[in-house]
Amino acid sequence: MNNKIITIFLAIGALIVLVFGIDIIRNRSNQEKEFDFSGITRPILYEQSPxxxxxxxxxxxxxxxxxxxxxxxxxxxxxxxxxxxxxxxxxxxxxxxxxxxxxxxxxxxxxxxxxxxxxxxxxxxxxxxxxxxxxxxxxxxxxxxxxxxxxxxxxxxxxxxxxxxxxxxxxxxxxxxxxxxxxxxxxxxxxxxxxxxxxxxxxxxxxxxx
The missing domain is CATH 3.40.30.10 (Glutaredoxin)
Incomplete structure (x- = not known):
């Protein structure tokens, strides 16, 4: 019984870590990200650009x-x-x-x-x-x-x-x-x-x- 309880708590703990980890990554990605310029070389400075x-x-x-x-x-x-x-x-x-x-x-x-x-x-x-x-x-x-x-x-x-x-x-x-x-x-x-x-x-x- 004790082993089962420990296993359950470990599973719950792992789930909590996973959820918080995903949230942290999501928040960080909303603030800063590396851009993939594969479809376009870079932002373009056009002659008419303000x-x-x-x-x-x-x-x-x-x-x-x-x-x-x-x-x-x-x-x-x-x-x-x-x-x-x-x-x-x-x-x-x-x-x-x-x-x-x-x-x-x-x-x-x-x-x-x-x-x-x-x-x-x-x-x-x-x-x-x-x-x-x-x-x-x-x-x-x-x-x-x-x-x-x-x-x-x-x-x-x-x-x-x-x-x-x-x-x-x-x-x-x-x-x-x-x-x-x-x-x-x-x-x-x-x-x-x-x-x-x-x-x-x-x-x-x-x-x-x-």
Whole structure:
């Protein structure tokens, strides 16, 4: 009888360890993962890609995000802080990954239209700060706020070429295995979800050391 009891307890203990082990692995995989670039060489820096930082930067960071994503908004402060600290060595490239709602894609198109008038990053911040009101009317209001040519902006919103650029980024993200936002790609490492400043800095330092 005692041997049976011991066996049962050992089995229960092993099951508990297995369950917790799987949970730990799952949580870790939600934060950081090595990307398989077999289907695509790397994230691609297109001529039309929104970016900030020197073209001579040693590191190019790619941020896949959705303007409707609260976590993407939350990520901005620490990401901007890291970019600012290493601004001579790092550039940031924005990648559209609109998947949360129909207005996500329209917001991405609107930001691209602001980029056409050299106001992408200002409009980018405005979209994040106005996630609760994103609509066609709001996009027009944002254009007026930043002094954009509203006629050109409105025409741009209907331009299939701009929509294709947004879809190009989205398909690229899918090819990389990205399925949530924000996802930040630094070298061969993808940081998934809201990453701390410390994690971002560690990834940058690691890449700079190569």
């Amino acid at each position: 970016r900030t930082g020197p073209s001579s930067a040693k590191i190019t960071i790619y941020e896949y995000a959705d303007f409707n994503c609260p976590s993407c908004k939350a990520q901005s402060a620490d990401l901007n802080r890291a970019i600012e600290k290493y601004k001579s060595s790092v550039r940031l490239v924005w990648k559209d990954f609109p998947f949360l709602s129909a207005s996500s894609k329209q917001a991405a198109i609107a930001a691209r239209c602001a980029k056409a008038q050299e106001k992408f990053w200002e409009y980018h911040d405005w979209l994040f700060n106005n996630q609760n009101i994103l609509s066609d009317a709001a996009f027009e209001s944002g254009a007026q706020l930043f002094g954009l040519n509203t006629l050109a902006f409105t025409q741009c919103l209907q331009d299939d070429t701009i929509e294709n650029l947004v879809e190009q980024d989205f398909r690229e993200g899918q090819a990389l295995g990205i399925d949530s936002t924000p996802t930040i790609v630094i070298g061969d490492v993808g940081l998934v979800g809201v990453s701390s400043y410390q994690d971002l800095e560690a990834a940058i330092i690691n890449e700079l050391s190569k």
